């Protein structure tokens with residue numbers, strides 16, 4: 501499929517040379533629940549930092565999007581929607597997309613296939629109860645996937661947004677994939693909980709991140725790719741970071757060649773206009789110990 505010959509540019513909608521999505525992983529306290537599931541400690545600091553998201557940060561991000569007139573894609577763990585039953589209905593009322601993000605932000609490496617499937621069905625049931633319909637998309641906690649997850653997410657008819665094998669939409673065993681990018685995720689720059697043995701480096705300043713993300717925007721425009729921004733309620737809802745996002749959105753919106761869309765709109769565009777483009781298989785290579793080079797054959 502691939503070669504050194506340049507691929508045809510990805511066909512974004514008429515008049516658009518690249519795309520931009522504003523996605524929010526509304527983790528709030530759910531990773532704390534998962535990480536401490538066996539023995540929750542009587543400690544408040546990390547919980548309070550995470551509760552800042554639903555209390556303050558999410559509304560601040562929503563106001564920013566409203567002020568510039570764009571819609572975001574909010575991936576919400578079931579436990580977060582359950583603890584804050586206003587959240588999904590208010591996001592939907594404001595015209596945003598809501599999508600799945602695990603139930604307890606359960607980490608893929610730490611659950612069985614059966615547990616994953618059960619949590620997925622519990623999340624779907626909760627979304628249906630709170631907003632009256634199934635969401636369109638799934639994003640895995642911490643952006644890991646297994647072949648079983650690919651099959652299950654596809655079976656339920658969702659698109660996925662968790663992998664990064666291309667920088668334009670593609671498909672994994674028939675599952676539409678809207679790729680993410682660590683370089684445009686706020687957590688790698690700003691996540692800092694503090695405490696013994698946690699996050700041993702200080703967060704990066706907003707000037708440096710704004711500069712890096714503007715370079716990503718320039719590159720996305722030049723190569724005709726998708727710039728998928730991923731921020732978190734409790735991380736980028738902090739004041740200076742929200743102001744930085746406002747500046748970034750100013751750069752995005754000043755360029756009419758950039759298609760600003762929800763992640764679901766990008767998935768729908770892929771399925772309507774380029775179905776099957778860049779199709780890959782989720783196969784895991786077999787052990788190298790059977791390889792002839794290893795066996796000396």
Ligand SMILES: [Zn+2]
Pocket residue numbers: 525526527601605640641642
């Ligand atoms: Zn997350």
